[in-house]
Amino acid sequence: MNEKKYNRQVAIDRSIHYLVIIGTVTLILFSFWFAYNSSQVQKLKIELEKQEVKSSMESKGKAKPLPDFIIDKMPLDELEQLKP
Numbered sequence: 001m002n003e004k005k006y007n008r009q010v011a012i013d014r015s016i017h018y019l020v021i022i023g024t025v026t027l028i029l030f031s032f033w034f035a036y037n038s039s040q041v042q043k044l045k046i047e048l049e050k051q052e053v054k055s056s057m058e059s060k061g062k063a064k065p066l067p068d069f070i071i072d073k074m075p076l077d078e079l080e081q082l083k084p
Helices: 002-058 068-073 076-082
Strands: none
Touching: none
16 A cells, blocks of 8 residues: 555655756747847847938938927017027
């Protein structure tokens, strides 16, 4: 009877051990995937910033319109001063 309980406890301990190992390996793989994905997103952001700089350099000398939130808050006499 004692041997049966012992074997049952060993089986439970072994399954818990395997679950912990599988969980650990899964966590490690997820961390590698997350780090790789983050680096790819960072590369995309850098590329977008380069494109924005290029496009702003191409349109150099052209006046950009003021955003609406600035126009709404400024008095009319100051707005006329800003017109080219």
